[in-house]
Amino acid sequence: MNIRIETERLILRPFLEEDVDRLFLLDSNPEVMRYVGVKPLTQKKQSIEVIKIIQKQYEVNGIGRLAVIEKESNLLIGWSFLKYLTDEINGFKKIYDLGYRFLPEFWGKGYATESGKASLDYGFNVMNLEKIYAHAHSENVASNHTLKKIGFVEKGTFEEPDGICIWYEKEKNENI
Template sequence: MSLIKTARLGLRNWKPSDLEPFIKMNMDAAVMAHFPKTFSKQETTAGYHRFREHFEEHGFCYFAVELLENQKFIGFIGLMHQDYESHFTPCVDMGWRLRKEHWGKGYATEGAKACLTYAFDKIGLEEVVAVAPKLNVNSERVMQKIGMVKQGEFKHPKIEVSSPLELCSLYKMST
């Protein structure tokens, strides 16, 4: 059952049948081009459980996304609490990752817009942030298209110093 529906997408808690395509997506070097590495089956399985636990505790997470037309799993878009060391944390972060064959169709923007509305109107958050390595132009464009505003740049504490991925853009939207 989808918690959020857009014209083309359903956003919902994760279910066991998502795990296999999620593992495949996280092993795809193109999808993970702006991360330090691809994820192993064990790492993705741990992420799957973390998202489900976050959903149980807070009623939201990086939601599994399915196409309404065929219920196919295409990736995730959603919201998670983040508490890594930085000047803007703790915060609620919006994130997205889609299987490559589903890029370029406007799905990330469509789902992220709906998540923002959900964050403010249903969860009652006052602020949502989004971050991406400066090199990840596609992700930053989603932030801009949904109306988030750039706050500046920062060095991500979870990314190795001197990695080209370390320098990230920070975007925010407030009520």
């Protein structure tokens, strides 16, 4: 998969094996993983497996989460983009889901908004999707705010093992 998206401050590109250290830093952070429904990783080899899983999604589905690189520092600061969901969630499957996750020191800088808008633009204008979905834990105020800010419409809630999630949808013809 050779998707590369540049925004004013970010580069979104496929994950590489050399991203393992920064991905482990992200996924081992309890603050980052608080609303994810997955325990923080404890060993770097788990991050290697995560990268392999994402690379397999690129191969099988032609799409998957992308590494987000901050241009100014040239550091991997998180991930963002669309994922093709093959497992059912909230009664839906075989849908495109927008997601993002960033290291805490990069929170509050608008990176989720910037990468989210770029992801939506790609999904609607390059992939020609009619609808994109997203969800966030009901207590994750920042993530829910970001999804609404980039034009997602709240469509209800559903229960996950770690709590209540809010379900969002965005149609192609709706403004960002």
